[in-house]
Amino acid sequence: MEVNEVFEKVKTLFEEELGIDSEKINMDAKLEEDLEIDSLGIVEVVMAFEDEFEIEIDDEELTDVGTVGQAVNLLHSKL
Amino acid sequence: MKTVFVTGASRGIGKSIALELGKDYQVIVGFGNSKDKAEEVVEEIKKLGGESLAVQLNIADRNSVDEAFNLIEKTYKNVDILVNNAGITKDNILPRMKDDEWNDVIQTNLTGNFYTSQRAIKKMIKNKWGRLIFISSVVGISGNQGQANYAASKAGLIGLSKSISKEVGSRNITSNVVAPGYIETDMTSFINDENKENIIEQLSIKRMGMPEDIANMVSFLCKDESEYITGQVIPIDGGLTT
Numbered sequence: 001m002e003v004n005e006v007f008e009k010v011k012t013l014f015e016e017e018l019g020i021d022s023e024k025i026n027m028d029a030k031l032e033e034d035l036e037i038d039s040l041g042i043v044e045v046v047m048a049f050e051d052e053f054e055i056e057i058d059d060e061e062l063t064d065v066g067t068v069g070q071a072v073n074l075l076h077s078k079l
Numbered sequence: 080m081k082t083v084f085v086t087g088a089s090r091g092i093g094k095s096i097a098l099e100l101g102k103d104y105q106v107i108v109g110f111g112n113s114k115d116k117a118e119e120v121v122e123e124i125k126k127l128g129g130e131s132l133a134v135q136l137n138i139a140d141r142n143s144v145d146e147a148f149n150l151i152e153k154t155y156k157n158v159d160i161l162v163n164n165a166g167i168t169k170d171n172i173l174p175r176m177k178d179d180e181w182n183d184v185i186q187t188n189l190t191g192n193f194y195t196s197q198r199a200i201k202k203m204i205k206n207k208w209g210r211l212i213f214i215s216s217v218v219g220i221s222g223n224q225g226q227a228n229y230a231a232s233k234a235g236l237i238g239l240s241k242s243i244s245k246e247v248g249s250r251n252i253t254s255n256v257v258a259p260g261y262i263e264t265d266m267t268s269f270i271n272d273e274n275k276e277n278i279i280e281q282l283s284i285k286r287m288g289m290p291e292d293i294a295n296m297v298s299f300l301c302k303d304e305s306e307y308i309t310g311q312v313i314p315i316d317g318g319l320t321t
Contacts, residue, residue: 040204040250047205 006057010068024030027069035068049075080130081300082103082155086138086195087165088145089116092214095290096162096297101129107151107158108133109165111174122155138165139190148198157202160210160301166232168266170225179238181228189233194241198263200247208251210301213240217220217316233258244310253309255300260316262288264312283318 007027014020018034031037037045048055049071055078065071086109087099094116095175097106101124108124108131110117124131132154136147151158162222169180196211203209218226219233237256241253244254261278267287270278279285292315299305299311314320 038249040247044202044204048199 001076001079003072003076007068007072009052010049010072010075013045013052014068015038017044020029025068026069027077028073029068031068031071033067045071053079055079081159081301082107082151082157083160083162084134084158084195084199085109085162085164086136086153086191087111088120088162089113089133091162091266092166092259092290092293093162094120096164097131098123098127098213099291099294099298100160100162101127101131103298104160105132105155107131107155109138109147109235110135111135111137111165111259118140120316138195139187141194142273144191144194144198147308157206158199158207159208160204160212161195161199162297163193163195164213164214166214166229168226169227170229172225176227182286184228184272184297185232185235189231189235189239192236196239196243197316200252203252204247205248207259209247209250211240211243211252211254212300213254213256214297215235215258215259215312217314217320220258220312220314220320222298238313241310248309251306253300253306255310257293257296257300257318258312258314258320259293260288260314260319262290262293265291272298281319282316283321286317288315288317 011025014025015022018041029035050056050065053075065074081104083100083104084095084107087093088108091112097108097120100106106124108117108120120130121133121180134147134150137143165181167184169184171180215236217235218230222230240254240256298316
């Protein structure tokens with residue numbers, strides 16, 4: 001799967017799972033500051049990623065993920 | 080229809096809760112050793128037109144908890160309501176209490192409920208709806224001679240539940256503690272008649288509690304009508320702790 005395909009899926013999940021305005025979602029958007037996702041929200045999106053992409057994500061892998069782009073790259077590297 | 084998981088539901092308070100909730104929900108009857116008794120509870124729920132399944136687990140063991148949830152999620156989508164009821168006693172006065180007696184009670188009554196709650200909460204967060212109900216004890220509020228381990232474990236549940244209520248309140252999940260007083264079950268069957276009379280004398284309502292007294296409150300806490308009640312400890316004790 002190409003990076004931009006992963007991004008589109010991530011964007012859809014953010015819209016559907018967390019009700020985030022799609023216009024705000026770009027690769028540079030910060031999860032907490034720009035998209036206002038709280039710590040439970042992160043848990044929700046991780047579960048959604050795991051279901052959608054059929055992967056498992058450890059908590060340790062999330063420590064460096066602060067933006068949409070970093071999340072997309074993490075997912076892309078695991079596919 | 081929502082799915083409820085009641086741990087320790089083969090007898091006593093847990094059984095009563097399972098039977099009451101069987102009227103409105105699919106009920107998973109969690110049991111440790113008493114398979115036959117758990118199956119009887121399942122049959123009773125089915126006889127009344129409900130849906131039910133017995134699942135064996137040792138809540139003190141995380142792997143066993145995971146296996147039980149995997150099995151439940153295979154049959155039903157997820158656990159919407161978790162009633163953490165399973166518990167054990169190993170009474171002794173403090174100077175004589177063995178490490179095993181302390182550790183076993185804390186591991187089962189407190190840590191076990193951490194395992195089940197953690198496992199259930201993720202799906203509840205995803206669904207943006209859930210109910211966690213912990214069956215503690217007035218002993219966790221007042222203490223009791225010979226029950227330092229049990230009282231500590233039951234008091235621990237209060238801190239666990241209150242913290243959970245703050246973490247997940249934004250997702251329409253409530254977490255509450257029900258604290259039974261003296262309820263007529265196997266666990267209190269060792270109390271002789273004379274002591275029973277002494278206990279009843281201390282109560283405002285002059286009788287021992289029945290498992291149904293607890294089940295009725297649990298049933299209410301499961302409903303949408305209770306959505307503004309969270310992080311609370313509700314003693315059901317005939318006025319013992321008043």
